Structures are given as C-alpha cells and as structure tokens.
Amino acid sequence: MLVKKLDFIFLSTYLNESSTLMLMLWHIFVTKFLKNL
Numbered sequence: 001m002l003v004k005k006l007d008f009i010f011l012s013t014y015l016n017e018s019s020t021l022m023l024m025l026w027h028i029f030v031t032k033f034l035k036n037l
Contacts, residue, residue: 004030 011026 008023008026012023
C-alpha cells in the first residue's frame, strides 16, 4: 500500500503537466489489475 502511494506521488510529481490525465489512467490501470488478481 505504501509503495503504491509513493508511486502515485512520484507520478504526480514527475508528470507535472499532464498529471491529472496520467493519474486517472494509472488509477484505472491499478484498480483493474488488482481486481484481476
């Protein structure tokens, strides 16, 4: 959980300009991936 939060923060910082779109896509991807486990 902590690692995923850190990844989330990292993506938000690294992809500053398009962070909103990228975080939405990242969140959807992670959610679907976890549901498939």
